[in-house]
Amino acid sequence: MKxxxxxxxxxxxxxxxxxxxxxxxxxxxxxxxxASGDAAVIAYTEQFDGAALDDLRIPADAYEAAYxxxxxxxLDALRAAILNIRRYHEAQKRxxxxxxxxxxxxxxxxxxxxxxxGVYVPGGRAAYPSSVMMNVIPAQVAxxxxxxxxxxxxREGKIDPNVLVTIRELGITEAYxxxxxxxxxxxxxxxxxxxxxxKITGPGNIYVALAKQAVFGQVAIDMIAxxxxxxxxxxxxxxxxxxxxDMLSQAEHDPLAAAICVTPCADLAVRVANAxxxxxxxxxxxxxxxxxxxxxxxxxxxxxxDEAVELSNRIAPEHLELMTEDxxxxxxxxxxxxAIFVGKYSxxxxxxxxxxxxxxxxxxxxxxxxxxxGVDDFIKKSSLICYSKDALLKxxxxxxxxxxxxxxxxxxxxxxxxxxxxxxVR
Amino acid sequence: MKxxxxxxxxxxxxxxxxxxxxxxxxxxxxxxxxASGDAAVIAYTEQFDGAALDDLRIPADAYEAAYxxxxxxxLDALRAAILNIRRYHEAQKRxxxxxxxxxxxxxxxxxxxxxxxGVYVPGGRAAYPSSVMMNVIPAQVAxxxxxxxxxxxxREGKIDPNVLVTIRELGITEAYxxxxxxxxxxxxxxxxxxxxxxKITGPGNIYVALAKQAVFGQVAIDMIAxxxxxxxxxxxxxxxxxxxxDMLSQAEHDPLAAAICVTPCADLAVRVANAxxxxxxxxxxxxxxxxxxxxxxxxxxxxxxDEAVELSNRIAPEHLELMTEDxxxxxxxxxxxxAIFVGKYSxxxxxxxxxxxxxxxxxxxxxxxxxxxGVDDFIKKSSLICYSKDALLKxxxxxxxxxxxxxxxxxxxxxxxxxxxxxxVR
Numbered sequence: 001m002k003x004x005x006x007x008x009x010x011x012x013x014x015x016x017x018x019x020x021x022x023x024x025x026x027x028x029x030x031x032x033x034x035a036s037g038d039a040a041v042i043a044y045t046e047q048f049d050g051a052a053l054d055d056l057r058i059p060a061d062a063y064e065a066a067y068x069x070x071x072x073x074x075l076d077a078l079r080a081a082i083l084n085i086r087r088y089h090e091a092q093k094r095x096x097x098x099x100x101x102x103x104x105x106x107x108x109x110x111x112x113x114x115x116x117x118g119v120y121v122p123g124g125r126a127a128y129p130s131s132v133m134m135n136v137i138p139a140q141v142a143x144x145x146x147x148x149x150x151x152x153x154x155r156e157g158k159i160d161p162n163v164l165v166t167i168r169e170l171g172i173t174e175a176y177x178x179x180x181x182x183x184x185x186x187x188x189x190x191x192x193x194x195x196x197x198x199k200i201t202g203p204g205n206i207y208v209a210l211a212k213q214a215v216f217g218q219v220a221i222d223m224i225a226x227x228x229x230x231x232x233x234x235x236x237x238x239x240x241x242x243x244x245x246d247m248l249s250q251a252e253h254d255p256l257a258a259a260i261c262v263t264p265c266a267d268l269a270v271r272v273a274n275a276x277x278x279x280x281x282x283x284x285x286x287x288x289x290x291x292x293x294x295x296x297x298x299x300x301x302x303x304x305x306d307e308a309v310e311l312s313n314r315i316a317p318e319h320l321e322l323m324t325e326d327x328x329x330x331x332x333x334x335x336x337x338x339a340i341f342v343g344k345y346s347x348x349x350x351x352x353x354x355x356x357x358x359x360x361x362x363x364x365x366x367x368x369x370x371x372x373x374g375v376d377d378f379i380k381k382s383s384l385i386c387y388s389k390d391a392l393l394k395x396x397x398x399x400x401x402x403x404x405x406x407x408x409x410x411x412x413x414x415x416x417x418x419x420x421x422x423x424x425v426r
Numbered sequence: 427m428k429x430x431x432x433x434x435x436x437x438x439x440x441x442x443x444x445x446x447x448x449x450x451x452x453x454x455x456x457x458x459x460x461a462s463g464d465a466a467v468i469a470y471t472e473q474f475d476g477a478a479l480d481d482l483r484i485p486a487d488a489y490e491a492a493y494x495x496x497x498x499x500x501l502d503a504l505r506a507a508i509l510n511i512r513r514y515h516e517a518q519k520r521x522x523x524x525x526x527x528x529x530x531x532x533x534x535x536x537x538x539x540x541x542x543x544g545v546y547v548p549g550g551r552a553a554y555p556s557s558v559m560m561n562v563i564p565a566q567v568a569x570x571x572x573x574x575x576x577x578x579x580x581r582e583g584k585i586d587p588n589v590l591v592t593i594r595e596l597g598i599t600e601a602y603x604x605x606x607x608x609x610x611x612x613x614x615x616x617x618x619x620x621x622x623x624x625k626i627t628g629p630g631n632i633y634v635a636l637a638k639q640a641v642f643g644q645v646a647i648d649m650i651a652x653x654x655x656x657x658x659x660x661x662x663x664x665x666x667x668x669x670x671x672d673m674l675s676q677a678e679h680d681p682l683a684a685a686i687c688v689t690p691c692a693d694l695a696v697r698v699a700n701a702x703x704x705x706x707x708x709x710x711x712x713x714x715x716x717x718x719x720x721x722x723x724x725x726x727x728x729x730x731x732d733e734a735v736e737l738s739n740r741i742a743p744e745h746l747e748l749m750t751e752d753x754x755x756x757x758x759x760x761x762x763x764x765a766i767f768v769g770k771y772s773x774x775x776x777x778x779x780x781x782x783x784x785x786x787x788x789x790x791x792x793x794x795x796x797x798x799x800g801v802d803d804f805i806k807k808s809s810l811i812c813y814s815k816d817a818l819l820k821x822x823x824x825x826x827x828x829x830x831x832x833x834x835x836x837x838x839x840x841x842x843x844x845x846x847x848x849x850x851v852r
Contacts, residue, residue: 070831071827073823073827074827074828074831076824076827077823077824077825077827077828078828080821080824081824081828087525088525088533091523091525091535092523092535094520097517097518099513099514099517099782105781106754106768107514107781107782107783109517109518109783109800110757110766112761114794114795115761115794126832126833127831127832128832129828129831129832130828130832162831162832198794198795199795217792219795220792220795220796239847241843241847242840242843242844245836245839245840245843245844246840248836248839248840249834249836249837249839249840251836252834252835252836252837253834279839282839283835283836283839284835285833285834285835285836289836327812328532328812331536331810334808335538335541336806336808337808338808338809339808339809339810339811340536340808340809340810340811341811341812341813342532342810342811342812343812343813344844345813345814345815345817345818345844345848346811346812346813347813347818347840347841347844348837348840349825349829349834349837349838349840349841350811350813350818350821350825350841351809351811352829352837353824353825353828353829353837354821354824354825354828355531355533355811355813356525356533357533357535357809357810357811358809361809366643366646367806367808368540368541368624368806369540369624369625369645369646369806370646370806371805371806371807371808372807372808372809374535374807376802379797380762380793380794380795380796380797381797381798381800382760382762382763382764382765382766382793382797382798383764383765383766383777383783383784383787383798384757384765384766384768384783385765385766385767385768385772385776385777385781385782385783386754386767386768386769386772387767387769387771387772387773387776387781388771389771391771392771392773392776395506395776395780397499397503398502398503398506398507398779398780399503399775399776399779399780401497401499401500401502401503402500402503402504402507402555402556402779402780403775403778403779405496405500405553405555405588406552406553406554406555406556406588407552407711408675408678408679408711408775409678409709409710409711410671410674410675410677410678410709410711410715411675411678411774411775411778411779412775413671413674413675413705413708413709414668414671414672414674414675414773414774414775415773415775415776417667417668417671418668418671418770418771418773421665421667422771
């Protein structure tokens with residue numbers, strides 16, 4: 001664990017394309033799925049997941065069996081979380097705009113849900129019911145009529161019971177037990193069984209990410225997530241145990257995850273460093289967390305709280321925790337952050353699972369220009385222009401002047417032909 | 427001009443990467459700008475634009491000279507258009523959300539403008555004041571504090587007076603006379619003179635488009651526009667001269683532009699075809715328009731108005747004109763379109779220049795999942811989670827249950843360490 005000065009700190013990520021080989025593999029899989037449809041998807045599922053499927057759909061009886069397997073604590077927690085996440089996203093919903101004016105024009109912005117969305121849910125060694133909630137709920141709130149879910153099966157073709165129960169609790173009825181680049185291909189191009197979607201969201205391994213990148217344009221995708229980050233701004237009032245615990249909850253995700261504490265208090269820096277060592281020893285996922293802390297972890301001592309805020313704005317962290325006195329008053333100075341957790345009770349996992357806001361957040365400094373996943377990601381807008389005869393007669397010459405300034409004479413002509421005819425009619 | 431049935435019509439674009447060579451060139455330019463900054467930008471400007479610049483900035487006195495050169499008609503039209511475009515985009519503005527609850531939690535969605543945005547304005551043979559308006563105004567309405575504009579100069583290092591006057595009317599003070607991939611590189615990476623931006627928007631030639639694609643991730647970009655399209659749904663009430671004039675105003679943009687009329691009225695189809703031939707003869711940009719109409723133009727006769735709407739939804743046109751009786755009643759059935767122009771006075775150029783909505787629209791069928799450029803493209807959102815002690819004590823066990831279901835024990839621990847301490851303190 002490095003303790004350093006703000007000026008010395010740079011969160012450096014590898015810029016090289018270390019994934020050339022995986023990219024080639026993903027592209028080959030996509031091409032094969034495009035060409036051969038279901039047959040290719042079935043073959044890849046056997047090859048990569050070890051499951052021989054006769055039917056891509058998750059069978060209906062799997063859900064009932066899953067309810068027997070999950071704990072009552074999980075089901076209670078899930079239902080409470082769904083309510084919270086739905087309530088938060090409902091507040092993001094927007095309505096179409098209409099701007100009538102005195103010239104008789106109607107201008108508008110029509111907001112409609114996407115028609116068909118595919119949600120990728122990772123599987124394999126781990127299972128992520130929270131991914132199901134965080135991708136499906138905003139799409140549902142947006143009003144997307146067709147939401148299709150894909151998730152890779154185990155060798156028996158089975159899906160994690162917690163994930164199955166989450167799918168059912170959310171009322172998703174079209175779900176397939178496929179994963180990897182082959183699932184992305186099926187969603188983008190369609191197969192005999194699966195109709196193509198308009199957008200694919202949800203996290204996955206490197207093959208999934210590269211496949212999503214490759215089909216972008218054919219369909220929309222959410223942002224490709226990089227490694228996860230938390231930055232904690234703390235002062236002498238912070239509890240070092242809480243700071244360390246939150247840093248480790250980020251670090252356990254991935255050896256590439258970054259957990260950074262920024263503090264003007266040198267004493268706190270030392271106490272956080274000690275707490276990290278202590279807590280690390282008790283972690284089942286110690287190996288991952290330790291690698292993350294060693295390579296990307298840092299405790300940065302700043303000259304002031306102002307400097308801490310500045311550094312944070314420069315890094316634009318995915319998760320930002322403010323554990324300072326009167327933390328809420330810092331919020332207005334935070335320029336770039338995916339999610340801001342205020343005060344000592346706002347531990348990051350509260351946001352990952354439960355509070356309501358989305359846990360899909362911009363990583364790798366992209367909070368400078370991008371935003372958490374939300375209802376806006378599942379809608380499309382159309383402009384509406386309903387121009388009146390009066391307005392055209394009054395303003396037509398302006399349109400002509402602007403078109404001619406750009407040398408676009410057919411544009412000017414489209415107005416002129418109307419002005420001539422309509423003035424006659426008058 | 428082909429007249430055909432709906433079932434036979436597919437708007438087919440080339441899917442191959444025909445730009446491999448240009449992509450390589452753009453990447454080489456970007457690398458050089460990243461390495462050598464201003465020196466590289468100056469060298470490329472000399473090489474590609476033929477201008478030897480001592481200063482990248484557009485000189486202050488150029489603006490005053492430009493006001494002497496533009497016509498009063500242009501200036502009047504420009505000022506009227508700016509008011510309209512600003513008024514429309516003001517209506518798109520959104521405010522931050524705050525959701526307090528009875529448990530003492532504060533959840534929120536904070537909306538902030540991007541900090542620094544680069545607008546690319548094409549130059550060279552043509553000049554596009556409308557591009558300046560349509561990119562700058564939504565950024566200004568969003569509240570972006572730093573808007574920097576780039577546009578390529580002529581061989582004397584000069585910029586079109588109409589563009590200069592537009593820049594000045596909008597109050598943009600940071601503008602550079604550079605273009606091409608080198609300008610994109612300067613905006614993305616920064617040089618000695620130009621600080622890097624968070625997002626680059628605006629249209630350009632193929633090198634600009636490929637360079638924008640390449641820097642995506644480093645900065646945000648707007649959508650890369652494909653060739654322009656208009657689809658006109660018309661019935662027997664439509665004026666074939668208006669339909670043809672609007673189709674040609676699209677066709678004159680680019681030999682790859684697509685102008686399509688879809689009508690259930692075979693008689694109108696013939697009359698539109700005739701009007702096209704007639705009007706084409708009088709067009710200065712006839713060669714371009716003719717190529718576009720020949721290759722991508724079509725008049726499609728449908729069995730019904732319903733079938734016309736269906737076809738349009740399938741194509742998801744950039745511009746959709748509805749020239750039917752009671753056209754406004756069709757709007758609710760339009761699933762996919764960048765902008766919808768309703769009725770015979772709503773000629774597409776009215777929207778391109780003047781009415782208020784943005785003219786930067788999703789092309790090539792991407793209206794299925796994307797939207798016109800607008801204020802939303804110049805903001806970023808941050809989630810806010812300010813959790814209370816009461817809520818944590820009440821719900822902590824739910825967060826733990828969900829974290830443990832995903833095997834993320836450090837997440838569970840971050841909650842547990844708080845529950846233990848805070849319950850003691852109670």
